[in-house]
Amino acid sequence: MDDHCAQFLHRLFRKGYSYNEMKLLFEENLNIYISVRHLRRLANSMGLYKRKQSNLEICYTVIQGILSKSSGSHGYRLVHQMCIKNNLVISMETVRLILQILDPERVSDRLRRRLKRRQYISRGPNYMWHMDGYDKLKPYGIAIHGCIDGYSRNIIWLKAGVTNNDPKIVAGHYIQAVIKKNGFPRSMRSDFGTENKYVEQMQSFFHRNGMNSDHCYIYGSSTQNQRIECLWAIFRKQCSQFWRNLFTDLKQHNKFDGSFLDQSLIRFCFMGLIQEDIRVFAASWNQHKIRSIKTSHSPSGRPHIMYNMPELYDCEDFLCDIDADEVDVCLDECSFDHLPCDEDVYNLANILMAEVNWIRDVDPFNNVNLYIFLRNAISQEL
Numbered sequence: 001m002d003d004h005c006a007q008f009l010h011r012l013f014r015k016g017y018s019y020n021e022m023k024l025l026f027e028e029n030l031n032i033y034i035s036v037r038h039l040r041r042l043a044n045s046m047g048l049y050k051r052k053q054s055n056l057e058i059c060y061t062v063i064q065g066i067l068s069k070s071s072g073s074h075g076y077r078l079v080h081q082m083c084i085k086n087n088l089v090i091s092m093e094t095v096r097l098i099l100q101i102l103d104p105e106r107v108s109d110r111l112r113r114r115l116k117r118r119q120y121i122s123r124g125p126n127y128m129w130h131m132d133g134y135d136k137l138k139p140y141g142i143a144i145h146g147c148i149d150g151y152s153r154n155i156i157w158l159k160a161g162v163t164n165n166d167p168k169i170v171a172g173h174y175i176q177a178v179i180k181k182n183g184f185p186r187s188m189r190s191d192f193g194t195e196n197k198y199v200e201q202m203q204s205f206f207h208r209n210g211m212n213s214d215h216c217y218i219y220g221s222s223t224q225n226q227r228i229e230c231l232w233a234i235f236r237k238q239c240s241q242f243w244r245n246l247f248t249d250l251k252q253h254n255k256f257d258g259s260f261l262d263q264s265l266i267r268f269c270f271m272g273l274i275q276e277d278i279r280v281f282a283a284s285w286n287q288h289k290i291r292s293i294k295t296s297h298s299p300s301g302r303p304h305i306m307y308n309m310p311e312l313y314d315c316e317d318f319l320c321d322i323d324a325d326e327v328d329v330c331l332d333e334c335s336f337d338h339l340p341c342d343e344d345v346y347n348l349a350n351i352l353m354a355e356v357n358w359i360r361d362v363d364p365f366n367n368v369n370l371y372i373f374l375r376n377a378i379s380q381e382l
Contacts, residue, residue, distance in 0.1 A: 005030065006046060009039070013048045015287050016084045021305060028309070054088045062086050063098050070242060078238060081288055120226050121297045122151035124315035125307045128218075129156055129185045130228040131174075133164035133195070136240055140247040140256070141263030141341075142274060144240075145173055150189075150227050151299070151315070152306035153290065155282045156181075158235075160275045161337045162267065164195065168335035171198035175330050183319035189218040189225055202330045206322065231285075239281045243274060246364060255372055262375065264345040269371040271340035273364055349374050 008030060012022045019036045026032045026039075043049070053059075066074065066082050074082075076096040083090050100107050122128055131147035143164040147156040156177050163169055178184045184206045190196040200217045207216040222229060247266065250256040256266070285303065292300035299306055299313050310317050339346050352374060353359070361367055 053090055059090050125151050125310050125317050126185045126319040128187045130189050130225055132228040141266045148227050148231050152303045154286050154303035154307035158278050158282045167195045167198040170195045172334035172336045174199045175334050183322050186318040187216050191222045192219050264341040265371050265374050267341035268349050269367045352377050
């Protein structure tokens with residue numbers, strides 16, 4: 001096996017794919033046909049094992065680190081997947097037991113929760129996309145917008161920006177996804193917000209000559225937009241709650257008052273970190289395994305597999321072919337964020353950082369110090 005194939009196998013293995021799933025991905029991405037038995041032998045020769053567990057002390061330390069950067073709402077399945085991404089070999093049961101030791105209160109809270117879920121039916125990938133904005137970080141200047149495929153639950157886009165209320169910005173997210181997928185969905189669903197008008201018009205424009213032109217866009221209340229609202233609930237637990245806690249702490253210590261300057265500096269210091277956190281969350285979500293539920297009509301499996309290989313689930317892909325000229329017409333009506341914050345604040349902050357040789361860190365707590373430094377320095381000049 002050459003280096004490229006070995007790296008591909010290593011990457012799939014650390015993402016937690018089963019041998020059968022890895023076999024299919026080798027066929028799809030590399031056009032290599034290989035048996036599961038041979039794939040297992042190759043993995044073992046590279047030191048990759050499914051059952052040979054890592055040192056428990058190392059696992060314990062890694063899980064402690066994962067919990068320290070979360071809101072405490074991570075379940076054992078998510079933590080198990082994150083352990084695999086950290087090159088650990090550990091069973092899900094072991095993770096569950098460690099969580100009971102490290103975080104017994106949160107484990108008890110999750111066990112007591114009982115949800116009565118509504119039924120949702122979709123005919124296949126790209127049959128319907130659900131999109132919505134996430135405003136929990138908006139008081140601090142961070143607006144998030146997302147879209148998810150209704151059938152597979154595969155995230156189409158999830159982006160942080162200055163606003164999610166500008167219809168041209170939202171249309172930009174949609175068109176970028178259409179270009180990336182090389183097609184548009186059969187239908188879309190959103191709430192009644194005015195920020196969705198451009199997407200509705202573009203979706204209608206693409207469908208203008210089709211039989212589905214009258215049903216290509218559906219409006220409804222946010223509470224009925226089931227797929228994206230479910231995603232936001234999980235997104236809060238696994239991603240955004242950490243940032244809310246961080247920014248709330250700044251506010252409680254009188255380091256944030258909601259002013260234009262403070263929001264701009266939050267964007268300058270944290271937008272890149274938040275977007276990277278969102279990217280990791282989306283990748284993890286698309287690769288996680290959705291359990292089978294007897295009372296549900298939705299398929300089970302990994303969103304990434306369900307979205308890209310619908311034939312495995314006896315359904316069809318409803319992605320509609322796109323015309324490049326039509327996309328160019330729509331692109332003229334879109335806007336895109338080029339800077340994380342106001343241009344003047346961005347330039348001034350970079351000058352102040354250069355004067356003291358301060359380099360932005362990937363550690364959010366170190367960036368808190370940068371935020372306070374810039375806030376004090378700029379406030380003194382005003």
